Amino acid sequence: MGLAKRIIPCMDVDNGRVVKGVKFVDIRDAGDPVEIAKRYDKEGADELTFLDITASSDNRETIVHVVQDVAGQVFIPLTVGGGIRELTDIRRMLNAGADKVAINTAAVANPEFVKKAADRFGSQCIVVAIDAKSVSKKGEAPRWEIYTHGGRKATGLDALEWACRMVQYGAGEILLTSMDRDGTKIGFDIPLTRAICDAVTIPVIASGGVGDLRHLVEGVTEGHADAVLAASIFHFAEYSIGEAKRYMAENGVEVRL
């Protein structure tokens, strides 16, 4: 027995409401973040992740209030991502009660930002979010590139090299999302997950594509992930966190029950 693999439900928050898009379109309203967070906590979620997808910067304060409300009632780690660009954004989220922030676009635009953030706040609260897309052609060795802006903008950066560089810059954890799989419900991109997990010395959260409980197990056993993140299978109560954990335990994955 030892360290448990973590199950992390993720909530995309738009103007203070939890939503979930399929391939970033077709957004469905899933409810009140505080109520959903409380339910996940009760069911045994190991951490919670909020991604703020609010488009207008005028409404950015909304997520701060969401974090404050949740942190007052739920005593498990909270990660917040979306729109983290300055050290002051990080300070604001940590003061609101977040334990970690996920940095994505700002890391690509300015990798030094990750270094500064880790120096100032400690690596333990700096999660680098990586959105990767397969770019190798049939017959070529598999290769993935980093995308930003919700998967719309290619950067030309190799995902594996980028992940290793972010570790050197002080990232404490990687949140790895397959843009090919996000919202598809056909399972994680296992070769991508495994390549990144085996290459870095810090924990990796696998994300993108979970459609059933078997996928969660695969992320750990075949993808070598330290934690698995999913959204829609939990939001719409297809499965509870408890069911997911029992299924993982039955399949030989050590979890917190």
Add this chain to the structure above:
Amino acid sequence: MAIVAVIDYGMGNLHSVAKALGRVSDIRVEVTSDASLIRRADRVVLPGVGAMRDCISEIKRLGLDDVIYDVAKTKPFLGVCVGMQALMDFSEENAGVECLGIVPGSVKAFEQNLKDPLTDAVLKVPHMGWNQVYQATKHPLWRDIPQDSRFYFVHSYYAQPEHPGPVAASTSYGHPFASALVQDNIFAVQFHPEKSQQAGLTLYANFVNWDGQC
């Protein structure tokens, strides 16, 4: 009204600690760097996240080292995470930092290429997530917490006391390390009770009811 002081030296998870304490009791929770208020408090929590060099230098810059030495001798005192490590003599972090020297021993980095002795799997650092805490001693702070409960950890360094005497709990990550220490009226934990759901809230409830005796 009884007061618990959460020492604010600009590092860390103060609000989470304060919220958790407020959740489990009616005690007045003061997040403060005011030495006189800390001296007046009935019990004291030293939290902390971040790098050791910054933690110690902030404690000294704010003139809080003297008050910490005093209250650590006299009141129920709880160190959390870096707040536990800061109690030791010395830390390997940041190329070496002299710490407060309240509990004899040092703070070591998890080794590179750390492996699980059973599966030979490579272990990631930081040690992040829910791990089991084996209670090595009976203590009021463990009341109503089942043996081997899981608590939430996030750290790359661990305290190694000079003698096994103060070890109140151990946890295994590549090898066993001290996940809780006890020394008279001082209790200290490497994990984050404020992020450890029911088990953590129970520990805080036990702390606010603790008279400082073992």
